[in-house]
Every structure is written in structure tokens, then in C-alpha cells.
Amino acid sequence: MTREEKKIEILKAAAIVFSKNGFYAAKMEDIAKQAGIGKGTVYGYFDSKEALFHELLKYGIEEYKEGMEKVLKGKGSVKEKTIELFKYHGKFLTKYIDIAQIFINQQAVFPKELRKEMLKEKMKLFSMLKEMIEQGKKDGELRDDLDEELVTLSIAGSISQFYGKKVFFDNYSYDEISPEPMVEILFKGYI
């Protein structure tokens, strides 16, 4: 196993332990045990508990962004892409459920710096979404009086609440969930 692969192994173990109890209650020893290695070994790969957490977040964001980019660069109408984004979110949630939990629940463990860094990354994802909306207006697929930012926020919010409810509350698994009706409502409106 290469050094990089071992780092990923440790990150996965850390995700499980951090997501269970949060950053502070997670013990380095537990993470090591979860990874099947000794306590000191973790420090051979990460400088500190904070550094480990930081890298875990970066890893999660990078993974998410890559998948999202793939969807947005693909072909299809805005509506089709939106559906794909919903599905991708669900898939990510399932695959990286521990990391996802951390993103949802642990954003504030570090006072300022990291929170700002995370916010900036989130805004990058927003920008990508916004570009899709702009293109949809140009192509005549969407009303041209739409405020792109508002549309972006409504989609992002709906994705988050939709899968949050289905996965964490109703305990559905990814492939039992059809986002099409939700996207339909967003595009058609309530009236």
C-alpha cells in the first residue's frame, strides 16, 4: 500500500469516528483502532487531530466537486442536469455518509479560518450551479426574467432538504429515491 493509499485509509477511519461523535469527542486512539493501526502511526501521516480533520474536509469537498463538475459538463437539458445533480448528491451521501454527516454537523469546530475556507468552497459550488442556470436562460430553456442566484439557492436548498429527509429521517437508500417529482415541482412551480 502506498503512502497516499494509507492516508486515504486513515481518512476513511477518521470519517467514521468523527461522524459518530463529533470532532471533540472523537479520540485519536479510536481513529487508529478503526484504521487497524497504532496511535502513533496516525501522527506519521497527519500532524495533529486538527490537521487530520482539515484534510478530511478537503478530501470530501474535492470528491464532491469532481462529481458535480462531471455532471455539469455532461450533455442534456438544464432539467436533466438538475435531476442528475440530485442523483449525484444522493449517491455521494450514500458513499460518503460519514463525511457528509460531518459537513452537515461539524462545520463550526474551528473558530474562523476553516469555516471561511469551507464557505469559500461552498460558494465555488454555487458558482458552478449558477453558470448552468445562465446557460439555460441563454438557451431559452428557462424564463429569461429569472434571477440566477435565487434559482441556484432554491435548487441547493431543495437538494439538501430532500435527501436529508429521505436518507437521514426516512432511512431510504439512494436507489429507492426518485428526485424527478421534486425537480418537476421546482421547474413548474406551485401554481
Added chain:
Amino acid sequence: MTREEKKIEILKAAAIVFSKNGFYAAKMEDIAKQAGIGKGTVYGYFDSKEALFHELLKYGIEEYKEGMEKVLKGKGSVKEKTIELFKYHGKFLTKYIDIAQIFINQQAVFPKELRKEMLKEKMKLFSMLKEMIEQGKKDGELRDDLDEELVTLSIAGSISQFYGKKVFFDNYSYDEISPEPMVEILFKGYI
């Protein structure tokens, strides 16, 4: 000052300190100082740090629920009420910004119990919203093929992302934000 008023004072101090540093980094001593009292005194009002945090969350939810009920019991169309809900959310965010931050960022400090309790409370708020949607359909204000749950999730998600972006990222104050265009988009759809 009555015992109950003093408890509220301590809760407000706790909200400030918890929101700044998160649950674990917040020290009981800091909370006491923020409240202008001695460390030991806090324990005359709350059994433990966890209990204090727990009561703070309950207090925040209760406040939110009361305001939301008032809006929903008021008169007006579903769209008008939705706009009022948006506005109420912004007002709450401004008044209880510290508690709100905690709800956004600190949901996972306790392993399971409290997280579930919070989720249950959140679902109660959802139910209230859902009833409004059902009534709107009965009254013919909304399309009658709408899935109430999906509408509820899209409204809740949009409220959350809309004010999150405006208040925490763009640093707008409550009265500078008009939710009407956002609600318009939700009701009319994107196409």
C-alpha cells in the same frame, strides 16, 4: 430578577459563547463571565454543561415554533404566508443570531439522543408547514397534483439557503432583504 429571568440571562450568555467557539471549546468560566456571574453560580441554575446546552436548544426551538405558529394562524393566502415565513426566519436569525448559528453548526455535539430529539422537533415544524400546503390545495390556491411533502421540503430548503447566503455570506441585515422575488420563483417555477 426572578429565578426564571436569571436563567434566561445565562442562556443568552451561553448562546454567545457556544456560537463563537462551539460546544467543546466553550468554557463554563467564559459563559459565567459573559453573564457577569461566578462560575459556581451557573451550577445553581443548570446541572451541567450538557444540560445548559440542551436547554438552550429547547429555548431556541420553542421561540422559533411560537413565531412560526403565529404566522401560520394568521390570515392571508398561502403565498402571503410563505413570504411572512421567510421574513420571520430572517427576523429570528437577526434577533437570535447566536442561537441560530448553533442550530446551523452545532447539531451533532451529542451522539444520538439529542440529535434525534432535534430532528423530531424539526419534523414538527415541517408538519405545520405541510398543513399550510394542504390547505392551499383544498382552497384551490395551489395545483392539486402537488406532493405536499416535496413542496414543504423545497420551501424549507429555500428559506434556509436564501437567508444563510444573505445574512452570513453577504452580511445583509434583516430589513435589507426582500424575499418576495424568491417566493415568486418558487410559486411560478423556472420555466
Added chain:
Amino acid sequence: MTREEKKIEILKAAAIVFSKNGFYAAKMEDIAKQAGIGKGTVYGYFDSKEALFHELLKYGIEEYKEGMEKVLKGKGSVKEKTIELFKYHGKFLTKYIDIAQIFINQQAVFPKELRKEMLKEKMKLFSMLKEMIEQGKKDGELRDDLDEELVTLSIAGSISQFYGKKVFFDNYSYDEISPEPMVEILFKGYI
């Protein structure tokens, strides 16, 4: 007991423990036990183990300097004062045997800063001694071709070796040791 008195109590306990095994082997828990208090209490008086050690050294130097000044300001010939200095050194060694051990053996626990600070303090003591020699030359008590610095160094070295041997190797107690013959040799020479 005032705060200052309690600090002295802890310093005394620290001196005992530090002198036994050196800075690193000394455990804060042992120091606390020696002082008859809880581990955490030590931190109410000193910021860290290093700070505690630092203050202990400062305290020891201050005590030594005060006694030395008293001797040098007193009346009597240079020879009489030299004898008094020897005696004072022996008395200090007996009273503060633990701190003295630390000065002899632990000067290098901190890389640079503290070592320099200690060296500076030592040089201050040297200066005081040198002034005495200068006065002795002026008064015609000592040969006027003497290099004051060399005399100072020979006295300081002799004091240190003399009492080091008598107290730490031969295990004599302070009042069993007569420094007069040693001083006589220094003043008369070997030939």
C-alpha cells in the same frame, strides 16, 4: 496562607522533586503530591512546568544575591569578608540544598534564553565580588598589582569546589566546616 506564601510552598516542593531527578524526570504530579495539593492546583499558580522551573531559579538567585550583598556591605577586612562569603555559601547550600543542586546540575535544561539569563545573573555576582577586590587594593590590603578578575575567579572557583567536596562528597554539615584555612591559603599563596 496568602497567595504568595502558597507559591513559595510550591516552589519548595518543586525544588525537592527537581533536584532529585532533574527537570525532565520530575513529574508535575509528584511536585503536587510533595506540596500536598492536587495536580491542577499547581497550574493555578504557575503557567507551566517550564515557568515553575524558571521561577524557582529566579527565586534561588535572588535569595543568594541578597545574602551575598549583606556580607559585602558589612564591615571588616577583605579577608574577613571572604571568610564570611565562604560561610554564607555553606549556609545557603545547607538551607537550599535542593535549589543548589539544581544550579549545579540543571543549568542546561533550556536551550538558550534561560541559560543566558542565568549567566548574566552569575556575572552580576562576579561584579559584586570584583568590587570588593578593587576596594581591597585601594585600601592597601591586597597587592596593587593584582588582576581583580583573576582574583575573583579564583575565589569563586575555590568556594564552589571547597563546599562541593565537603557537603556533597564528604557529607559534612555546614557548621562542621571551617573555611579559614582555605582562605588563608588563597591569601598567602602556595609558596
Added chain:
Amino acid sequence: MTREEKKIEILKAAAIVFSKNGFYAAKMEDIAKQAGIGKGTVYGYFDSKEALFHELLKYGIEEYKEGMEKVLKGKGSVKEKTIELFKYHGKFLTKYIDIAQIFINQQAVFPKELRKEMLKEKMKLFSMLKEMIEQGKKDGELRDDLDEELVTLSIAGSISQFYGKKVFFDNYSYDEISPEPMVEILFKGYI
């Protein structure tokens, strides 16, 4: 390179690192790096960190003793030999400055055993010096009412303080220092 030569190489590296940081702050990894070898290799030559330190001290003492014996066995008057001893001390300090620093500063890293062993070795050096004084009395070079031990202690103390000041405080190099005036004062006395 023979096994013995390699041991010396490691000892020299250890001397540099120990003298810089003290026994506890010195890391085996740093010593290995300084010697240009791998961490594990050190353990092929020394059983433990303590053993390495122990052997380093023994090595230093042995080197010192050999040089001192050479001086004492040579020809010349007691005064000339005393001057040679001073000079030898200065030369040793220059050549083995790192080991010398350890002797000055690190005598107490081990509780009792090693400290006693070192003290015993020091006393052996004292005995050699004392024999020289006794011979000087027999030969009529020194007053015959002199206490040999006191003379020994005053010479040893003066050597130590003299070079300590010149080398470590004034930063003189070995060949810039003339011990003759100091020896002159010791033999002639102050009056």
C-alpha cells in the same frame, strides 16, 4: 571503517546533539541524522539512549584523564605543571567542547548511580592532582604547612572558573588565553 571507529563517530554526533539540547530533549533520530545514519543503526552499536550517554561520559572522562596523566608524568616544577594543566584544560575544552558542555551542564540527568560514578571519577582526578602537590611539598617547592586537599580544590576550582569565563562568556579561543598570571596569583597569594 571498523566497528570501533563507527562507535566513536556516533559518540561524536551524540556529543553535539546532547550538548545542544540536553539529554532529554535530544532525540535518537537527531543523533542518527547528525551521524549520517539511520535511526535503527544506532541500536546496533548502543543498547539504549542511556547507554549511549553513559558511554559518551566515560569516553570524555577517559580522554581527559589520559591527557592529565601525561602532563603530571612529565618533567618540570609544580608551578610549570600547574600551568600545563591549565593549558591542557583549555585545549580539551576546545577540542571536546560539546562533551565539556555536557559535563558542565548535564551532570544530573540520572538519579543517583551515574552521578555517583561521575563523582568517583572526578575524585580520581583530584587524587592525581593531590599527589603532585604532595611531591611539591616534599621537594620543598611548596610551603610544608599546606593542606594538600585545600590546594587541590583551589587549583581545580580556579581552572574551572578561569576557562569557563574565558571560553563560554568572553568567547576567547584556546590559544588567546594565557593562564600564567592566574597561576602566579595562586602561588604568590593575594597579599
Added chain:
DNA sequence: TATGAATGAGGATTCATTCAT
């Protein structure tokens, strides 16, 4: 023989909680 990745014992430090005043 040489290496350095892996290990885990050990200790400084923090801070929630207690309790004498």
C-alpha cells in the same frame, strides 16, 4: 548490517465540577 515505519507507554495540560466560605 542498515533502515525507517510502526508502536504504545507516559506525562503535561485542560476544564467541568465540587464545596468550604
Added chain:
DNA sequence: AATGAATGAATCCTCATTCAT
């Protein structure tokens, strides 16, 4: 009721040592 000095459980991290390669 209010206080804050005292306590010690709990945990991050270091580094001497081992051992598979």
C-alpha cells in the same frame, strides 16, 4: 444564594525502541 480555589479524570502527542525488509 454566590463565589472561585481546588481537584483529578481525560486525552493529545512525543519519542525510545522494535522488527520486517
